Amino acid sequence: MSKADAFAEAGKTAVLQNIQGTIQFLQAFPPFDQMEAGHLGFLVENCQLRFYAAGDPVLRPADGRVEYMYVVKQGHVIGQRPSPTGSGMQNTLEIAVGECFPMGALVGERPTRTDYLAAEDTFCLQLNREAFARLLGLSVPFRDFAMRGVSSLLDQVNQQVQLKAAETLGAQYSLDTRLGELASRSPVTCTSGTRLRDAVRLMHEQHVGSLIMVDGQQRPIGIFTLRDLRRVIADGSGDLQVPLDLLMIPDPFHLPPSATAFDAALAMTQRHIAHVCVVEDERLVGVISERDLFSLQRVDLVHLARTISSAGSVAALAALRGDIAHLIDNMLAHGASPAQLTHIISLLNDHTVSRVIELTIARLGDPGVPFTWLVFGSEGRREQTLHTDQDNAILFEAANQAEAERIRQRLLPLAREINQALDQCGFTLCKGDIMAGNPELCLSRQEWLRRFAGIIHNPNPEHLLHSTIFFDLRAVWGPSEGCKVLVDSLLEMIADSALFQRMMAGNAMLHRPPIGRFRDFVVASRGAEKDTLDLKIEGLTPFVDGARILALAHGISESNTLERFRLLAERGVIEAKDAASFEEAYHFIQLIRMQQHQLQERAGKPLSNRLDPDTLNTLDRRILRESFRQAQRLQTRLSVRYQL
Amino acid sequence: MNPFAFLSALLGRGPQLDDEQRRRLQRLASPPPLDGRPLQTQRFVVLDLETSGLNVERDIVLSIGAVLIEDGAIDFGRQFECTLQRQLKTVTESVLIHGIPPSALARGVAPAEALLQLMEFAGDCVFLAYHAPFDQRMLTRALKTELGYRLQHPFFDIADLAPMLFPEAFVQRGGLDHWIDYFKLSMAQRHHASADALATAEIALILFNRARRMELDNVYQLSQRLAHWHRSRSAAQHAL
Numbered sequence: 092m093s094k095a096d097a098f099a100e101a102g103k104t105a106v107l108q109n110i111q112g113t114i115q116f117l118q119a120f121p122p123f124d125q126m127e128a129g130h131l132g133f134l135v136e137n138c139q140l141r142f143y144a145a146g147d148p149v150l151r152p153a154d155g156r157v158e159y160m161y162v163v164k165q166g167h168v169i170g171q172r173p174s175p176t177g178s179g180m181q182n183t184l185e186i187a188v189g190e191c192f193p194m195g196a197l198v199g200e201r202p203t204r205t206d207y208l209a210a211e212d213t214f215c216l217q218l219n220r221e222a223f224a225r226l227l228g229l230s231v232p233f234r235d236f237a238m239r240g241v242s243s244l245l246d247q248v249n250q251q252v253q254l255k256a257a258e259t260l261g262a263q264y265s266l267d268t269r270l271g272e273l274a275s276r277s278p279v280t281c282t283s284g285t286r287l288r289d290a291v292r293l294m295h296e297q298h299v300g301s302l303i304m305v306d307g308q309q310r311p312i313g314i315f316t317l318r319d320l321r322r323v324i325a326d327g328s329g330d331l332q333v334p335l336d337l338l339m340i341p342d343p344f345h346l347p348p349s350a351t352a353f354d355a356a357l358a359m360t361q362r363h364i365a366h367v368c369v370v371e372d373e374r375l376v377g378v379i380s381e382r383d384l385f386s387l388q389r390v391d392l393v394h395l396a397r398t399i400s401s402a403g404s405v406a407a408l409a410a411l412r413g414d415i416a417h418l419i420d421n422m423l424a425h426g427a428s429p430a431q432l433t434h435i436i437s438l439l440n441d442h443t444v445s446r447v448i449e450l451t452i453a454r455l456g457d458p459g460v461p462f463t464w465l466v467f468g469s470e471g472r473r474e475q476t477l478h479t480d481q482d483n484a485i486l487f488e489a490a491n492q493a494e495a496e497r498i499r500q501r502l503l504p505l506a507r508e509i510n511q512a513l514d515q516c517g518f519t520l521c522k523g524d525i526m527a528g529n530p531e532l533c534l535s536r537q538e539w540l541r542r543f544a545g546i547i548h549n550p551n552p553e554h555l556l557h558s559t560i561f562f563d564l565r566a567v568w569g570p571s572e573g574c575k576v577l578v579d580s581l582l583e584m585i586a587d588s589a590l591f592q593r594m595m596a597g598n599a600m601l602h603r604p605p606i607g608r609f610r611d612f613v614v615a616s617r618g619a620e621k622d623t624l625d626l627k628i629e630g631l632t633p634f635v636d637g638a639r640i641l642a643l644a645h646g647i648s649e650s651n652t653l654e655r656f657r658l659l660a661e662r663g664v665i666e667a668k669d670a671a672s673f674e675e676a677y678h679f680i681q682l683i684r685m686q687q688h689q690l691q692e693r694a695g696k697p698l699s700n701r702l703d704p705d706t707l708n709t710l711d712r713r714i715l716r717e718s719f720r721q722a723q724r725l726q727t728r729l730s731v732r733y734q735l
Numbered sequence: 736m737n738p739f740a741f742l743s744a745l746l747g748r749g750p751q752l753d754d755e756q757r758r759r760l761q762r763l764a765s766p767p768p769l770d771g772r773p774l775q776t777q778r779f780v781v782l783d784l785e786t787s788g789l790n791v792e793r794d795i796v797l798s799i800g801a802v803l804i805e806d807g808a809i810d811f812g813r814q815f816e817c818t819l820q821r822q823l824k825t826v827t828e829s830v831l832i833h834g835i836p837p838s839a840l841a842r843g844v845a846p847a848e849a850l851l852q853l854m855e856f857a858g859d860c861v862f863l864a865y866h867a868p869f870d871q872r873m874l875t876r877a878l879k880t881e882l883g884y885r886l887q888h889p890f891f892d893i894a895d896l897a898p899m900l901f902p903e904a905f906v907q908r909g910g911l912d913h914w915i916d917y918f919k920l921s922m923a924q925r926h927h928a929s930a931d932a933l934a935t936a937e938i939a940l941i942l943f944n945r946a947r948r949m950e951l952d953n954v955y956q957l958s959q960r961l962a963h964w965h966r967s968r969s970a971a972q973h974a975l
Contacts, residue, residue: 140809140811
């Protein structure tokens with residue numbers, strides 16, 4: 092090494108002292124925590140450090156094309172945009188230590204649309220545009236981060252969750268595995284005219300539990316399973332010469348290869364089947380059995396659903412609750428999304444409720460009048476968690492008031508028994524007595540209509556509260572036509588009442604997302620709940636309430652919050668990208684809530700929705716804050732739309 | 736000639752520069768005037784020297800950390816740090832403060848070359864330092880001895896500017912640590928020449944921001960205000 096080189100080298104290692112310190116600082120935050128040290132070194136060497144006193148502008152739309160990426164090194168920056176009401180500015184972003192901005196404008200090579208200013212005395216690292224572009228080329232994690240922004244963070248969280256699952260369970264699969272990958276083996280098939288003897292021999296030789304009959308174009312026309320064989324033998328008609336055409340189940344249920352393991356599990360649970368054909372371009376390409384999914388999941392969803400549906404007593408059903416908790420535990424570990432989980436819980440709960448009703452009827456005798464079991468609230472929205480209480484009612488048809496009274500008296504004893512039995516099964520009795528055994532909630536369709544009309548035409552606070560429960564309704568058991576007619580009438584009444592819509596929108600603004608102007612999170616300042624926020628009431632309720640008023644006002648009968656957002660976007664009421672952001676945010680809050688419940692359950696503590704945000708890791712905390720910000724945006728939209 | 740230089744010359748260790756170094760010495764930028772150009776456009780170099788002790792007549796510079804403030808920002812890509820090649824006769828307790836082991840000094844850059852590089856890095860800057868008179872006297876002597884160069888660049892003392900601009904902090908002649916705490920700066924490592932220089936530079940950015948708000952937006956006004964502040968402070972002390 093020449094003397095000059097040696098000097099240069101000495102100088103370089105010396106410089107690294109401060110660079111190294113800054114690299115270490117960055118490594119505490121995404122995406123820097125995933126970047127190679129060399130790339131981080133390049134980043135820091137091309138950085139400048141700038142100071143902004145509280146209130147100083149950092150970056151403004153008027154500055155023209157964005158020249159730097161900013162990373163907050165110390166302090167706190169807020170982003171403001173003109174408020175949609177046209178009066179002044181509103182805070183749309185909070186950028187804390189370790190966070191970068193303005194990625195969108197930088198990638199798009201345009202001026203920012205947001206005014207950034209220092210919320211307190213702040214130091215920012217600035218990376219110039221050329222170095223930023225170089226770094227995009229060098230570092231994949233950095234590129235992913237810059238291109239996808241917050242949604243890339245969400246992916247990371249999901250990866251983390253699944254990674255943890257893989258660590259504990261040693262499974263590489265997830266519920267999102269495509270059927271095309273799972274059903275790789277070529278299915279065992281036969282053609283029309285195959286005799287039962289040959290069919291059974293084929294199944295025996297191939298070690299399969301099902302045989303698919305296909306036509307000349309490989310289209311599935313029927314399925315025959317070991318269960319069907321049992322039925323045939325039990326019927327006593329076990330003539331081995333009978334062609335399978337007479338014994339098989341025609342037109343078997345099928346899914347495309349792009350469908351997921353989750354879809355297959357759901358279909359099996361709903362349809363009480365154990366096999367699903369995988370069909371592409373009308374051709375059979377595979378079969379998925381319950382057992383395939385069982386080995387995949389180590390969680391027997393289908394079996395559980397079947398056990399619930401055939402449970403012989405309420406006590407047996409109650410015992411199965413523990414299995415549901417276990418199932419959810421495993422599914423969460425396998426990376427199921429909160430929407431999938433709440434959906435599954437609701438599905439299993441529906442099975443339980445139906446079975447409880449059937450068992451109670453069997454015990455007390457058939458009341459002799461058809462009735463529909465309605466559910467409200469989170470159950471009505473299919474958004475139940477394990478922590479749930481009853482919100483139910485009965486709907487029946489009656490020609491007049493006298494008949495309605497007569498039927499009611501006949502149904503009430505049964506309803507009360509059902510409520511008690513559900514309580515035994517873990518559906519806590521409703522404190523507000525929103526239960527079918529309450530005479531005011533065991534009503535004919537005319538009586539329900541009158542009751543709903545009363546709420547809509549006289550929207551006092553109590554009625555508004557009722558609307559948030561009753562207007563998320565769904566039929567779980569019994570004939571469903573009456574419920575559909577009821578909902579249609581409800582939507583018509585709401586469409587005609589601008590006053591009710593406005594009152595309900597106002598009601599949807601009552602629960603403010605827990606984020607402040609200058610602070611991270613707004614938490615309780617005293618009492619047992621000190622330093623915590625309520626994930627359900629402050630986090631989820633703004634989304635649920637916002638989706639409800641918008642859906643009801645636009646004739647959407649769907650009660651599920653995410654479905655409501657999807658349909659609202661489809662009808663152009665909200666923008667598709669807003670719907671997607673709301674969905675992501677809602678998902679994330681729900682995920683954090685369910686993980687917390689899981690931990691509480693394991694620790695034998697009572698389930699609570701209160702969370703101390705400081706217990707989350709940096710990434711989760713950031714996304715949670717961003718999720719609350721989305722709730723705030725939804726409320727802003729409502730206030731503009733309804734001029735509140 | 737002072738006795739030390741005389742001794743050096745006697746031992747043949749005076750400013751012995753090669754031709755290239757002599758040419759570089761000739762080309763060094765002249766010191767800037769204390770004029771009215773805005774702080775934003777003034778080039779500053781924040782200096783932190785680690786020395787063998789606190790005696791400005793006898794102790795020597797061991798390492799130099801320097802951070803550049805240009806265009807109102809600290810430039811991470813252009814920092815200066817250099818350990819000088821020294822052979823200490825005795826290892827005093829100050830090694831515990833500056834933390835530079837004799838082995839690192841043995842591997843260091845020849846003092847003349849190190850100082851030349853520093854002055855090339857500094858250009859026409861205004862120097863900033865915490866307790867600047869000390870760094871100024873140490874550097875002046877080192878440059879005189881090693882390069883025969885007369886340092887005339889202006890120095891501003893952050894230890895004066897800070898209490899003048901932030902009287903509400905009630906930090907009088909406290910150490911750098913007091914101001915790091917007051918401004919809640921997060922420091923990776925302290926008592927390393929370059930880390931201290933970075934901390935001092937961060938404080939300088941905060942001070943310049945305040946100065947601009949007080950309409951002291953150039954080094955001339957800043958020096959005038961500083962002189963006034965010194966006078967009123969010593970007047971206040973005499974009055975006591």
